[in-house]
Every structure is written in structure tokens, then in C-alpha cells.
Amino acid sequence: MKTRLGSLLLVLIAVLAPAPMAKADIAPNENLVVDGIPSISASLADSLARYTEFRTATLAGWHPSRREMLILTRFGDTNQAHSVKMPGGDRSQRTFYPDRIQGASYPPRPTGEFFVFAKDTGGNEFSQLYRYDLADGTVTLLTDGKSRNTGATWSQSGRQIAYTSTRRNGKDTDIYLVDPLRPLSDRKLAELTGGGWGVIDWSPDDQKLLVAEYVSINESYLWLLDAATGQKTLITPKGRAEKIAYGRAQFAANGRGIYLTSDRDSEFQRLQYLDLATAKPQVLSGGIPWDIESFELSPDGRLLAFVANEDGIAKLHLLDTATGRERPVPKLPVGLIGTLEWRPGSRELGMTLTAARSPADVFSWNVATGKVDRWTTSETGGLNTATLAEPALVRWKSFDGRSIPGFLYRPPTRFSGKRPLIINIHGGPEAQFRPGFLGRNNYFLDELGAAMIFPNVRGSSGYGKTFLQLDNGFKREDSVKDIGALLDWIATQPDLDPARVMVTGGSYGGYMTLATTTHYNDRIRCALDVVGISNFVTFLEKTESYRRDLRRAEYGDERDPKMREFLLAISPANNAAKITKPLFVVQGQNDPRVPLNESEQMVATVKRGGSPVWYLMAKDEGHGFAKKKNADFQFYATVTFVQNYLLD
Incomplete structure (x- = not known):
């Protein structure tokens, strides 16, 4: 009898005891404004933790x-x-x-x-x-x-x-x-x-x-x-x-x-x-x-x-x-x-x-x-860095026969079949992607099996002053055509899936992301724009005054009627009706280079067209996220975006 009663009590305790609580979703901190981003599970943050704890x-x-x-x-x-x-x-x-x-x-x-x-x-x-x-x-x-x-x-x-x-x-x-x-x-x-x-x-x-x-x-x-x-x-x-x-x-x-x-x-x-x-x-x-x-x-x-x-x-x-x-x-x-x-x-x-x-x-x-x-040995969050992907220098021919370089990172060989690809375009435009430590980006390679390519389109530094000037003024969209040529090259690669391509970039790379989305909307799955230029005229008029003339030397002077007409014609915000693929926009409120307005107007315009738009804005950041807590949330949201829209 005692045994049966004891068993009954154990059953009752098990039934009446509260169920283990599921981990709560990750709430954005008080400085983050989110719009359209779905709830992010705390379990996702746990799975990403090793990729967020590296130092430099x-x-x-x-x-x-x-x-x-x-x-x-x-x-x-x-x-x-x-x-x-x-x-x-x-x-x-x-x-x-x-x-x-x-x-x-x-x-x-x-x-x-x-x-x-x-x-x-x-x-x-x-x-x-x-x-x-x-x-x-x-x-x-x-x-x-x-x-x-x-x-x-x-x-x-x-x-x-x-x-x-x-x-x-x-x-x-x-x-x-x-x-x-x-x-x-x-x-x-x-x-x-x-x-x-x-x-x-x-x-x-x-x-x-x-x-x-x-x-x-x-x-x-x-x-x-x-x-x-x-x-x-x-x-x-x-x-x-x-x-x-x-x-x-x-x-x-x-x-x-x-x-x-x-x-x-x-x-x-x-x-x-x-x-x-x-x-x-x-x-x-x-x-x-x-x-x-x-x-x-x-x-x-x-x-x-x-x-x-x-x-x-x-x-x-x-x-x-x-x-x-x-x-x-x-x-x-x-x-x-x-x-x-x-x-x-x-x-x-x-x-x-x-x-x-x-x-x-x-x-x-x-x-x-x-x-x-x-002198220092920076921590890498427990990652085995010996297995991280190393880049291959690749080149492709663009519309005018010019050779365009880029660095391609392939995922581990355990991922079989054609791999989805993330195109990540540097800012500047007078900059150059260099093969350093990828940090958080290693997650996309090692855990999601996506390849990544970092193109150095015309206008990039490091390849001579002629190459550097090939995107100036009225030649601005020639660099966008280099991405179109890259999409052609991807279709010829036996290990890359041209049907699953995402484009991303920050600052000028954000403009390139938005421009690629308007020009090649049918050839990509989704896009992530970080502090990108959406309208060259409003950008030049509102970027901080100490840098305004320096940017006009690169992009053109919006006060000249012909140049203003051209800049308005090529600005992604004025071509946003062409965008039907999901877009994620990230911005810092205090950005002196690419002001907040550039992201706000792009988000509002794409929303009106009915395409899915995610928006993340930090009140305590400028031209990109420098604080770890903000960068971590951006990373969680980016992984969710990639899982939802790039991967099958």
C-alpha cells in the first residue's frame, strides 16, 4: 500500500509541478528601435555565442x-x-x-x-x-x-x-x-x-x-x-x-x-x-x-x-x-x-x-x-580557428572586359551540393576588401554552409589609380554592372547556387546593395543594407558639412543641374518600386556620414511597395555599430534574416 501511495504522490507532484519555462525571446535593449523584425529566440543567441565572443x-x-x-x-x-x-x-x-x-x-x-x-x-x-x-x-x-x-x-x-x-x-x-x-x-x-x-x-x-x-x-x-x-x-x-x-x-x-x-x-x-x-x-x-x-x-x-x-x-x-x-x-x-x-x-x-x-x-x-x-593573444570565443575558412582570390570579366577581383570563402566540405552565397560589398568607395579575420561572418560559413564572396569592384583602391577612377561621376553605375557580371560568374560555378544569392554591404557598400537590388531584383533572394546611401542628392545635402565637398569630388556635385538629374535617376530610393525581395536595413541615429534620413526614406518607400522590410536603428551608434550589445543583436537578427530568406 505504501508503495502504491508513494507512486501516486510522485505522479501527482509531476502533474502539478510547473513545466520548465522555455527561454524567453531576446528583447532589444533600450537603445534599439526595431520594425518588422520577428521575435528572436534566446536559444538562437546560445547557438551563436561562440561567434560573438572574439576580441581584437x-x-x-x-x-x-x-x-x-x-x-x-x-x-x-x-x-x-x-x-x-x-x-x-x-x-x-x-x-x-x-x-x-x-x-x-x-x-x-x-x-x-x-x-x-x-x-x-x-x-x-x-x-x-x-x-x-x-x-x-x-x-x-x-x-x-x-x-x-x-x-x-x-x-x-x-x-x-x-x-x-x-x-x-x-x-x-x-x-x-x-x-x-x-x-x-x-x-x-x-x-x-x-x-x-x-x-x-x-x-x-x-x-x-x-x-x-x-x-x-x-x-x-x-x-x-x-x-x-x-x-x-x-x-x-x-x-x-x-x-x-x-x-x-x-x-x-x-x-x-x-x-x-x-x-x-x-x-x-x-x-x-x-x-x-x-x-x-x-x-x-x-x-x-x-x-x-x-x-x-x-x-x-x-x-x-x-x-x-x-x-x-x-x-x-x-x-x-x-x-x-x-x-x-x-x-x-x-x-x-x-x-x-x-x-x-x-x-x-x-x-x-x-x-x-x-x-x-x-x-x-x-x-x-x-x-x-x-604581446597579445586575443580570445576567439572557443572557436577552433585552425579550421576557419581561408579565402581564394578569384576574378571575373565585367561588361567591358575588365577583370574584377574578389575573395571567395567556401564552407566546409561537409556541406554538399550547390551552396547559397552571400555577396558582401565594401564601403568607401575608395576602399578595398582585405583578407583579415571574418569574426561573426564565420558562422554563415561554418554553421549555415553558405559561401561568401567579397568583391573589389571598380573604384576600389589597391589596383592602381586608373581602376580607382572608373566609377567617378557619371560612371557610378559601372560598379553596379560589376556585380551583375559577378552574378553571371556565379552561375558558371559548379559549387555555387545562383538561385540563392544575398547581397549586403555597409556605407557605400550599402548603396551598392540597394542598387544591386533595384537592378538585379530577379537574380537575388534578399538584401541587407547597413548605413547605406539611398539618395545621392539628399545624402550630399545632409552629410556633415566638413566632409560635403570631399564627397562631391567622388560622387559629383548635386548643385550642378545635369549631375543632380543623373544622381536622382540612379538613386535606389527613386527606383525602389523595382524591389520585391526582402530587405533588411540597419542604421545608427548619430551617423554623421550617411544620415539617418537615408535609411528612413528607403524603408518607407519599400514598405509602400509591399515588400518585406526589416529595420534596426540604434540611438547610441553612428556609422555602424561599435557597441557589442548592439552588434550582437544585429547579428542575431541577420542570422534570422538569412535563415528565413536565403536558405531553403
């Missing part, structure tokens, strides 16, 4: 007197400044803000009692400069707290910073000087016209500034500016029929010349030495038929480390400035090399390395001993 680390600057450095990495929601005191050492967080730190550096000569960092608010890109005192963590504002302040460059003595600011009228970037230890010393050195000015370097005696005037990706100039009076002197030619673009520039150790990169008399950016007395350039990298994308002169001026962009892959070189000969360099992972910086008073070169199977991490190379040290 980038070199910010060396300590002036000790072998330690500042890096930027994320422990919480955004990248902050951290100290690292030895290779593989602990990352000691210094700044704690809801918004990301955009740069940090010690002064080059004093004892390193403070550093200066830059930060904006909510992604608005109106950066301010601050001093951080290591003794007690005190933070002091150095700029006006309102305008856009960029390009902080230390004097050789470390007593002053030169930077540009829009504080005079919100449009022009004037040059200011400040002693970080005396914030009230801040003064305007020179009033300049235009939004493309930037300080590059100080002369060895701190008497002059090297300043760049950027007009467009194809046209720029270098000037010397007197650090006392602000008087400027042009040092590169102006008025030539063929425009010249200058990239990096730095004074030689003796101050009598300048090392620079330039496409003068060349398709590519070449490393050169410019004698200031004769104004004659000497080419130092003539044997490399690719852009030299960065360089850094050693503290004693005897060695010049530089990086060549060879078909998207970064290659490190080391030049002896006395002999003009190259020295051997270590074998580094195939990928990208960034933020070159020599440790003061040493032969040690710091750098940031990124590869398909490794997120960005900080390394150093002692050129005297040949030793390479790894």
Missing part, C-alpha cells in the same frame, strides 16, 4: 622610456585603452567609457606619466582629446567638447600636440596647438579652407609642421607650416594636368627631406624621398608594382619599415636608408599588417597583425636580433 587588440603606442605599450581592446562593450608591460603580459584597462576609444598615445620624450586619447559620443565622430594621468587616473578635457577634433600629432619634444578642429565654423578644419599639461595653452595656429586638412609630422627641431591637404582620393598636396606663425608653404606640385595623390609622409632624421608615398608618374603609390632643397623626388620602391600603404622611419633614421599591398595581401619590407637596399624580414602570417611604430630609442618595431584564422593582435620585431614577440 591593436597597437596604440609605445611607452617613451620603458618596454611597454598601450593597446586598444575590449573587455566589456567597447574598445578601451589598456597597458601591457611585457609580451604576453596582462592587459590592464585604463579607460572605462560606454563609447569606444579611437586612439591613445604617450608623448615621445618625457617619462610617460600621462597619455592622450580621443573619444566621441554615441558614434557621432565629433571626437575630443583628453589627457589621462597614470598616477591617479584623472582625465582632463583638452579640446572644446563640441567640435570635431582629429589627427593629434606629437611634437618631437613631446611638449605640444598639433591637431585639426572644426570649431570655427563646423566646416573647415583649422590647425590648433596645445600643451596637454596646460590645457589653457590651446591656440589656433592656422585658419584653412576645406575639410580635408591634417597634420602628419613635426620637423626634428619642432619648427615646422608637415601638413596634408586632401581634395579627393586622386588629388592631395603636402605643405610645410611654420609652427610659430602658421605661415604655409606648398612643397608638392599644383596645377598639373594629371592629379597626384599623397599618402603617408614623414620627415627624415636630419630634417632636410621627407619620405612619402605618392602615385606621381605611376599607377601605384610608391615610396619616395623628397629633397626639400631641390624638390626632386627619388623613388625607393620602384621594383614593387603595388601600393605602398604605410611606412615608419626608425628613431635614428637608418631604417625604413614599409608595407606593400600586394593584391590585397600585406607584405613587410625593411629598407636601409643609407644604401637603399632591402634587408631580410621575418616570415609573418599571410594577412594584414597595421599600425607600424618603432619603440623610442630602439630597433624594435611594433605592429598589428591580422589573418583569416587570427583576429588582430600586437607583435614586435627586434631587427637587431631577429626576434619576434607576441
